[in-house]
Amino acid sequence: MPGYWLIKSEPFKYSWDDLVAEKEGVWDGVRNHQAKNNLKAMEVGDECFFYHSREGLEIVGIAEVTVADILDPTDETGKWAAVKVKPKTRFDNPVSLKAVKAEPKLENCQLVRYSRLSVAQITPQEWKVINKMAGN
Numbered sequence: 001m002p003g004y005w006l007i008k009s010e011p012f013k014y015s016w017d018d019l020v021a022e023k024e025g026v027w028d029g030v031r032n033h034q035a036k037n038n039l040k041a042m043e044v045g046d047e048c049f050f051y052h053s054r055e056g057l058e059i060v061g062i063a064e065v066t067v068a069d070i071l072d073p074t075d076e077t078g079k080w081a082a083v084k085v086k087p088k089t090r091f092d093n094p095v096s097l098k099a100v101k102a103e104p105k106l107e108n109c110q111l112v113r114y115s116r117l118s119v120a121q122i123t124p125q126e127w128k129v130i131n132k133m134a135g136n
Helices: 016-022 033-041 097-102 124-133
Strands: 004-009 025-027 047-052 058-071 081-096 119-121
Touching (some): 004 124, 016 025, 033 081, 081 124, 097 124
Parallel strands (some): 004 047
Antiparallel strands (some): 025 081, 047 058, 058 081
């Protein structure tokens, strides 16, 4: 059974469309220890909600981990982790942060509880609820 995650990016820096254009991207630049631990826990085949932060504030699609537990190429110290992801599904109906916060079944979701965390773990139940909200 795959693991489920949420990865955040500011669309003006790296958007869903950028990932689609690249076909596979390196998820790097994370400098938070909890987010790093989440990156290190990811395995090939795990699925990730792709969330546009700051601008949009919505989950726009699903990416899949293609390469796990690599060193972050932007880190000269060798302390930080990265993964490679590829786009899998774009949501026809993106799920807004407001909608996530309004759904009682998601009150403990790391996106809600740890709003600044750039790589969050998603439970299987939360994964089902968010996919349903997206009409997926």
